[in-house]
Amino acid sequence: xxxxxxxxxxxxxxxxxxxxSARRRPVLLRKFIAAANMLAVTxxxxxxxxxxxxxxxxxxPRYSSGGDGRRGRGVAIVWYRNDLRVLDNxxxxxxxxxSEAVLPVxxxxxxxxxxxxxxxxxxxxxxxRVQFIIxxxxxxxxxxxxxxxxxLIQHGKPEDILPSLAKTYNAHTVxxxxxxxxxELSVERAVSKHLGASIQLFSKSQNATRLELLWGCTMYHIDxxxxxxxxxxxxxxxxxxSVESKSVIRNCIKIPTSLGPSPNVVxxxxxxxxxxxxxxxYKVSKGLKFIGGETAALGRVHEYFWKxxxxxxxxxxxxxxxxxxxxxxxxxWLASGCLSPRLIYAEVKRYEKERLSNTSTxxxxxxxxxxxxxxxxxxxxxxxxxxxGGPRKLTFNWSKDQKLFDAxxxxxxxxxxxxxxxxxxxxxxxxxxxxxxxxxxxxxRDMGIDWRMGAEWFETYLLDYDPCSNYGNWSYGAGVGxxxxxxxxxxxxxxxxxxxxxxxxxxxWLPELRAVPKERRHSPGLLGVKPVVPLRxxxxxxxxxxxxxxxxNTVLKKNK
Numbered sequence: 001x002x003x004x005x006x007x008x009x010x011x012x013x014x015x016x017x018x019x020x021s022a023r024r025r026p027v028l029l030r031k032f033i034a035a036a037n038m039l040a041v042t043x044x045x046x047x048x049x050x051x052x053x054x055x056x057x058x059x060x061p062r063y064s065s066g067g068d069g070r071r072g073r074g075v076a077i078v079w080y081r082n083d084l085r086v087l088d089n090x091x092x093x094x095x096x097x098x099s100e101a102v103l104p105v106x107x108x109x110x111x112x113x114x115x116x117x118x119x120x121x122x123x124x125x126x127x128x129r130v131q132f133i134i135x136x137x138x139x140x141x142x143x144x145x146x147x148x149x150x151x152l153i154q155h156g157k158p159e160d161i162l163p164s165l166a167k168t169y170n171a172h173t174v175x176x177x178x179x180x181x182x183x184e185l186s187v188e189r190a191v192s193k194h195l196g197a198s199i200q201l202f203s204k205s206q207n208a209t210r211l212e213l214l215w216g217c218t219m220y221h222i223d224x225x226x227x228x229x230x231x232x233x234x235x236x237x238x239x240x241x242s243v244e245s246k247s248v249i250r251n252c253i254k255i256p257t258s259l260g261p262s263p264n265v266v267x268x269x270x271x272x273x274x275x276x277x278x279x280x281x282y283k284v285s286k287g288l289k290f291i292g293g294e295t296a297a298l299g300r301v302h303e304y305f306w307k308x309x310x311x312x313x314x315x316x317x318x319x320x321x322x323x324x325x326x327x328x329x330x331x332x333w334l335a336s337g338c339l340s341p342r343l344i345y346a347e348v349k350r351y352e353k354e355r356l357s358n359t360s361t362x363x364x365x366x367x368x369x370x371x372x373x374x375x376x377x378x379x380x381x382x383x384x385x386x387x388x389g390g391p392r393k394l395t396f397n398w399s400k401d402q403k404l405f406d407a408x409x410x411x412x413x414x415x416x417x418x419x420x421x422x423x424x425x426x427x428x429x430x431x432x433x434x435x436x437x438x439x440x441x442x443x444x445r446d447m448g449i450d451w452r453m454g455a456e457w458f459e460t461y462l463l464d465y466d467p468c469s470n471y472g473n474w475s476y477g478a479g480v481g482x483x484x485x486x487x488x489x490x491x492x493x494x495x496x497x498x499x500x501x502x503x504x505x506x507x508x509w510l511p512e513l514r515a516v517p518k519e520r521r522h523s524p525g526l527l528g529v530k531p532v533v534p535l536r537x538x539x540x541x542x543x544x545x546x547x548x549x550x551x552x553n554t555v556l557k558k559n560k
Contacts, residue, residue, distance in 0.1 A: 051299025148260020
């Protein structure tokens with residue numbers, strides 16, 4: 001196993017590697033700028049050309065094995081949810097080891113695909129993410145078939161489907177990835193309960209099928225933390241320093257190239273069109289088009305790390321907003337489980353060994369530690385992550401002004417930087433990290449709108465939605481998360497000057513601005529939409545902020 005040990009020795013380079021790196025950087029910068037400019041003309045797919053060959057010939061063999069060690073009997077079921085991959089999949093490996101036959105199953109759960117968000121009634125899963133999941137399931141099916149299995153797809157609730165399958169195939173265990181938020185935990189409890197009830201009802205002589213839940217969604221395993229989750233530090237930096245100095249990151253589980261057989265199944269089912277859910281197909285015609293599936297995820301890792309060699313520049317470019325390569329763009333595959341965070345870690349360490357180690361290579365791991373933190377935080381704080389006062393249980397009066405919110409979500413605020421980011425989200429299902437912070441700050445600080453409205457809108461649209469990261473980031477941005485800085489504010493003029501100084505991003509998503517001089521593209525109200533609120537209009541966090549917080553007058557109080 002590897003360990004991240006703070007920063008000690010992290011950036012030591014051989015003189016040859018350092019020299020090679022220095023020679024490559026101007027070329028990489030030119031390619032980076034060219035890619036952003038090309039996007040402005042055509043849009044592009046992520047990953048780009050050649051990803052299938054890179055994944056199948058380089059990445060997949062690296063994380064596969066010959067398959068020694070199978071010693072089980074009978075049938076085991078793998079219940080796929082947010083782990084739509086073969087490689088480094090603990091549930092799949094455990095099922096293979098413990099059985100003679102493996103039945104992979106995916107349930108098209110109406111709770112996920114046909115319901116609405118908890119507070120404000122937006123569609124729980126928008127068409128963009130549905131399409132991404134469909135692509136990912138198709139890829140998963142193909143990858144399983146290459147290893148002698150198949151993927152059974154059934155429409156309905158897992159607590160109804162899995163007990164029936166367990167009875168039909170006399171399965172001894174249902175293996176699945178452990179989740180951490182209330183809705184997912186509720187489904188786990190229902191499945192466990194129904195498995196036992198089903199066996200007792202149909203066969204008194206048959207042993208109950210077990211539900212075995214395995215942790216596999218973070219870079220650091222929950223069992224390897226230097227503290228119990230209930231003692232998770234309230235401040236991220238304390239968490240990061242603790243795990244970096246005291247914990248290790250486990251090796252990827254190498255999955256055998258042969259996993260078969262599957263039991264005999266008459267109808268393997270299908271989920272290949274959004275129309276099966278009553279949705280209309282949607283084509284991404286502008287911006288980034290992400291390709292769903294593990295194969296595409298591995299292709300993107302190879303493309304960004306090795307082919308384009310952008311990893312060495314990540315920290316310098318990560319705050320960009322236009323183009324395919326200002327950041328890794330791995331989050332959609334991480335959220336759906338098409339990609340293991342441990343595999344990313346392993347590739348970063350290999351890159352550091354074979355090419356170079358610098359602040360950028362470390363920063364990719366830093367971002368994964370943030371992702372881990374939000375996952376472990378959800379274990380600690382439970383449903384308070386979704387409450388208006390957040391994990392800190394603060395109370396104040398949020399506005400739910402529908403007219404203001406509609407202007408925000410439709411990109412009609414009169415502020416080009418806000419409107420361009422919201423147009424990108426609704427068109428592609430993606431938004432840069434910088435953009436997310438800006439639109440969150442505007443909704444919460446300038447509009448004074450309930451942060452959960454923004455979080456639930458993101459839940460509908462984001463390709464990379466997962467409840468822990470989404471609500472963790474929104475509560476953090478709203479000042480109700482685990483962060484002592486309540487009044488986190490992003491000034492739109494300053495953000496525009498720093499991250500889109502020539503207005504290329506806003507002109508891409510608001511084409512009318514192309515005819516406007518670059519120095520004026522961020523001016524409010526240029527497109528006939530008056531600014532819906534003055535900047536810095538929103539809730540206050542203390543009396544000391546009264547002079548600069550606008551007209552709203554909301555005081556936070558700590559719940560006793």
